[in-house]
Amino acid sequence: MNEINQLRSHLRSSISTLSSLKLYQAAKWSAEALNGMKIDDDEESDVDLIQDEETTPIPTIYQIRLNSKDHDQFELAKTYFDCKEFDRCYTILKNSTNSNCIFLKLYSLLISGDLKREQESEGALGSNDLNSSNKSIPIILKEIESLFNKDKSYKKNPFINYLYGITLLKQKSTSLAQDALITSLKQFPFNWSCWLELIHSISNIDEALNIFQNLESFFHQSFPNSTKFSELIMIKLGKLNCLQEFFQQTPELYNQLNELLEIFPIFSFIKIQKALISYHALEYTECELIFDDILTNDPLRLDDMDLYSNILYVMQKRSKLSYLAQLACSIDKFRPETCCIVANYYSLKFEHEKAIMYYRRALVLNRNCLSAWTLMGHEFVELKNTHAAIESYRRAVDTNQKDFKAWYGLGQAYEILDMHLYSLYYYQKACYLKPLDSRIWQALGNCYDKLSKFKDSIKCYKKSLFLNNNSEISKDVTILFRIAKIFENLNELSNCYEFMKQVLNEELENNQKNDLTSQARLWLAKYEQNLGNWENAYFYAMDMNSGTSQEIEEAKMIAREAKNKMNGITR
């Protein structure tokens, strides 16, 4: 219980630290976490908070310390920041040497640079979009680096490290950025924005596991047993989020999820993670239930509701999606999440232009709105505007390398353009991210097929088949038929025969006929005919009753001939 109290007080203190440094989102997250914790009966909840703080010795957590001169200036700068006068905030702190003041100064410079860039670029995908860049970033990097060189003590400020990390990330120096973010987390693990940025920067699962390993062992080593509890909880939360993003479905993950749910029973963030995990496990109903629960408890929440709308879209729940869109609009029309939800709604109604408009709006509101880029790409595909689709998928993978849908979309788009080398590469990328998805393997197989790499193609198709064991049949048939065809091309008729037979077996077992199965039937009939196995040929050709008239005609011919031969032999 003591540990829980400690976690509480840590979260409390982190809220004030984060909000005075204007890291609003992180502060909000901390506050939600604090309020999402179990209400403890044992703890006298009416104990005066201040008293409480006094009795429990606080903690090895980073806090802001300022001397009086810095303090006044810092307060002034904060008010400017609050009034969104970022350049003014920067100027007032220009000569400050306190590390927190420096953080706020550079942070406001970063934001002002972003705003200016936004104005210059005339919106996402606008005419100037690619040429514009945030001009403050080099200045910030240079200043931080010279600070670090000048005085090592600045390296001890977690927030300067955080800022260094995010600017490096924008310059795509990923490994350096990760180092900076990890350092920041070691110094102050309660900055959720920092966790998000770190998780963002990770591009494969091995890397992720290494990083978390590293963090865990750091906290195990550097803290005595009693105090590291809350830090470890933060690591667990980060890890949960990260594994979720990598589509993991291990039992370990479920265990951790449940463990965290014990501590934070009403913390929406964890519920959403749970929902997303079940979404990735294709358990849509479960997922929907969780989101419903979140909405009832927190009806005005917009964060992450765009994910919910994606789920509703996949489930084709049109009325519910419409309800959600209305609700979101009534809460705040100008949130990127709202725009995404509305766009999803239009997409479901096949109003693709409108959908694109709303995705764009979402991107204007937040350039890094992850799903919007990908979804916009899908819309462009629907409109047969392949080049625009490629552009938005590209931007999607630029902002989030882990989005396998965008990679897959890129592959598809290039396939439409008949650029199979390109699409191969993108499918491979998607495959790295989701190696267990049979659709991707099938696409890969198709690609290799087109590139005349038949062996590779067969490998991919087989893998796809293997992974597809338990879902719909029609796909299986297609794949089997493709494999058979490839073997035919390679002139390996015995193998081809095997697979053609399998195709037919699918038909017989499931009693579902379609073009492919009848083609297989015809092929088998011809095959047997060539071998002179008249009985078999007759057997296959006999039941041929679907397909084009030409095929049926052909089958009849074979059947007739076989019958004659059989009669001839018996006679």
Add this chain to the structure above:
Amino acid sequence: MPASPSQHNSTLAISPLVANRTYDTLRSTPNQPLFPSPLAANASAESPSSGNFNRSSLGNGGARSANTSDNSINNLSQAEKLRLWRHDALMQHHYKTAEYIGDKVLSLTNDPNDAFWLAQVLYSNGNYYRARQLLSKNNLDSSSVSCRYLSALCLMKLEKFDEALDIVGETNPFKSEAQHVKNLDGGIKLEASLCFIRGQIYARLNNLERAKDCFKEAILVDVKCFEAFDEMIRNNMLTPLEEWELLSLLDFQDADENGDLIKALYTTRINKYVNGDKFEDAELKLNEEYNLGENNDVLLSKADLLFMQCKFQKSLEICEKILNKDEFNFATLPTYLSCLHEIGGKNKLFYTAHRLAAHYPKHSISWLAIGIYYLSINRITEARKFFLKSSLLDPNFGQAWIGFAHTFAAEGEHEQAISAYSTASRFFPGTHLPNLFLGMQYLQMSNLILAEEYLLSSYSICTMDPLLLNELGVIYYHKNHLESAENYFTQALSVAKKIDSDSKAWQSIHANLGHVYRRLNLFPRALYCFEKVLRINNNDSNIYSAIGLIHLKLGDFNKSIENLHHALSINNNDPVAKDLMRRALEENGLSSEENHISSNGSIFFKRSNELLQLNSNTLNYQKNNVTPLFNRQKNIINNNSNTLNQSIEQRATDLINGDDSSDDDDAIMEIESE
């Protein structure tokens, strides 16, 4: 007749001015001081000091009267009273009165001194020809040094340079006698002034070599002849080392107790290429001993230094400080304008240019300011017009010439740019910039031999300009002397680091060094360099292409494709990136099964060998395309307006400026700063 020149070391000697100076102070200070200045009070209180001045005055009597006391004014003769009147009129700019009375005095006394003074009055009033006539009529200019000086001045004003040269003589006639006779009255030796005017005449006659010698002589004769010093330094007539040598030769005794002060001041004035420590000493001294830290000229030299080190923001702050005190300080303005251009302060440039044009419509700097403004908003044609106007107003104004040349360079008109730069380089033999720009132009025309020559001559003047070092590196890169290229690039980097200049300036050096390492097959180092570039600027497709190529050569297709992907997302028509991408994807298609699924080692190696062979083609291809330095020609044509999407190639040349459009003002500014 005035006495021999060695007696007349300055105009003070023959002038009633001496007397009148004291007289003026006497008259104006005791009862109604103009300004409450301590100096005036002293002068009036201590008559001995005024007595000093009069010691040597030959006086027409006027002097004698003043040195005794103020009631002696009543004892003056008629002529002397008239002289006082004439002088006072001159001081109060009543030229007509002065002329009228001067004429009367002359008629009364027929004294050559009065003729001289009448000539002075005429000169002040702008009647150069009449002054000259007066002086030559009485044959004064052959007998008196000061008259000779004055008539030379008149001839200068009348732009009759050959005649003027006849009067002052082609060499210094007093060379032997006057050199180290100390001037006792504290004024400037006339010999020095004569040397100075001789130098000016030569300068106007375009004989800069002789002019330089004359200026040198002038300052050696009398260290107080600041104009000669200023002329030399401002126009960069000497190489950096020569400047320091000259400084060490100067005899500061002439300035008496102010010798140290003057020495320190002069030290801060001269170039900052060498002896940085002495410069700092001098600055410290001025600051602490003389408390001149806030003086405009001391501040200006500091601003110039900062400017040379590419610390534009700081330099700008100091310039603004000066301009707050003195709105149109002409010495500061060029640096200020260049800083503004460098930083992109278009608005301030606009305002300054407007105010200048309103107040000084006939001064060359106003038009320079307008030219720079147009340059910074990228309107080349207008900029050229105004630079031209500025250089017409003052044909010796090198900055205008350089700006003029830049407008051609920006449009890729190499021939014209070269001729304009050559003109500029004639005016500034002591600075490395015109030669550097000439070298850059030849480099862009792919004339490596001439380019190297110019750059090396520039290098002989200044060894620590990162831009220059980079250019040299580029030359050797082209000549395939990769080791020397590497050497120069690393030098450039260390210099850039030493002067702690703007990080933007470094990116091209890093990029070029990266390309050198790439060609030397030192891939990890090359990658390291490119990484550094990306941290400064991640918006350059060429860098990503180069990184992609390196990964391709290393056999790491995934990374290669990833980087090419970035390159294409920045510029989706980049042919090099497209071609590389195709190759990388083909490789990926061929080997991926082995690579990422079964990771079959031997096949992988076979592949990578094939890949290397394949890449030799890519490499050759590369040589003509991606690398920073080739097909500049093409780029120039594409980017003729020096706009944003300049590629590495051109950036290599412009590098120090970081900001693409800025190499122009870079020139202007650095020239200013020397």
